[in-house]
Amino acid sequence: MAEYQCSICKLHYNDKKLADMCHAWCSTHDSCNLKIAEQSIEAEERRKKHGN
16 A cells, blocks of 8 residues: 655645645644544554554
8 A cells, every 4th residue: 555745744645635634734834634544554553552
């Protein structure tokens, strides 16, 4: 499966559309959108590690 990365915040996504949305948000707002970031591979791995 392909991985896509936001070039600004460096989060990874399994879906190019999410990575593009993340990049657009980061570049416009100079911050991360939690609704987008919670769908990142890093967030998924954290949930698996902590059982949430």
